[in-house]
Amino acid sequence: DAMVIQNPRYQVTQFGKPVTLSCSQTLNHNVMYWYQQKSSQAPKLLFHYYDKDFNNEADTPDNFQSRRPNTSFCFLDIRSPGLGDAAMYLCATSVGIFAAGVGNEQFFGPGTRLTVL
Amino acid sequence: GESVGLHLPTLSVQEGDNSIINCAYSNSASDYFIWYKQESGKGPQFIIDIRSNMDKRQGQRVTVLLNKTVKHLSLQIAATQPGDSAVYFCAENSGGSNYKLTFGKGTLLTVNP
Numbered sequence: 001d002a003m004v005i006q007n008p009r010y011q012v013t014q015f016g017k018p019v020t021l022s023c024s025q026t027l028n029h030n031v032m033y034w035y036q037q038k039s040s041q042a043p044k045l046l047f048h049y050y051d052k053d054f055n056n057e058a059d060t061p062d063n064f065q066s067r068r069p070n071t072s073f074c075f076l077d078i079r080s081p082g083l084g085d086a087a088m089y090l091c092a093t094s095v096g097i098f099a100a101g102v103g104n105e106q107f108f109g110p111g112t113r114l115t116v117l
Numbered sequence: 118g119e120s121v122g123l124h125l126p127t128l129s130v131q132e133g134d135n136s137i138i139n140c141a142y143s144n145s146a147s148d149y150f151i152w153y154k155q156e157s158g159k160g161p162q163f164i165i166d167i168r169s170n171m172d173k174r175q176g177q178r179v180t181v182l183l184n185k186t187v188k189h190l191s192l193q194i195a196a197t198q199p200g201d202s203a204v205y206f207c208a209e210n211s212g213g214s215n216y217k218l219t220f221g222k223g224t225l226l227t228v229n230p
Contacts, residue, residue, distance in 0.1 A: 106151075
């Protein structure tokens with residue numbers, strides 16, 4: 001089945017130690033998104049790629065970076081994790097073309113739960 | 118650890134009852150709306166969507182109603198089951214060249230057996 005896969009599902013890192021989260025998709029979608037979600041809150045968009053075009057949200061800290069080496073894979077790098085970065089990180093994809101009859105549904109992966117010690 | 122989150126609006130229903138979850142959206146230019154279901158520890162899962170040229174759309178046990186005049190969206194779940202217990206998010210998209218979604222705050226639905 002076509003899907004969005006995130007690895008690992010659970011990640012523990014130490015304060016200040018760089019960490020990379022991985023996302024892959026078999027949907028061949030143009031757009032890949034990274035969201036941060038804290039308890040009892042809505043997902044917060046960090047950035048997204050439309051193909052190779054990177055789009056950062058204005059309030060995303062510089063501590064968060066992303067790479068998309070090809071259509072299928074996208075990585076979230078947290079350069080120096082702080083305690084406040086502990087959260088669920090969600091990857092999503094969408095077709096990215098808004099046309100008649102085509103919605104912009106986003107397909108989410110299962111998420112990576114990041115713990116910062 | 119994580120910062121303390123906001124308390125979600127909650128809805129508690131008995132198994133078998135109908136549930137109605139409401140959402141007020143912000144952008145009058147939005148023309149596409151989605152409801153997502155998120156179970157604990159999982160990613161959001163698509164339930165149903167609706168375009169602004171419609172005011173009602175039905176799926177299996179779910180109905181979405183859209184009132185553009187007051188910018189209100191609702192999700193109705195018929196014969197609610199324990200497996201429906203989750204957080205429900207509405208999301209809007211303003212279309213055109215903007216394919217990003219703006220999420221609402223979410224509602225926690227608890228179904229009591």
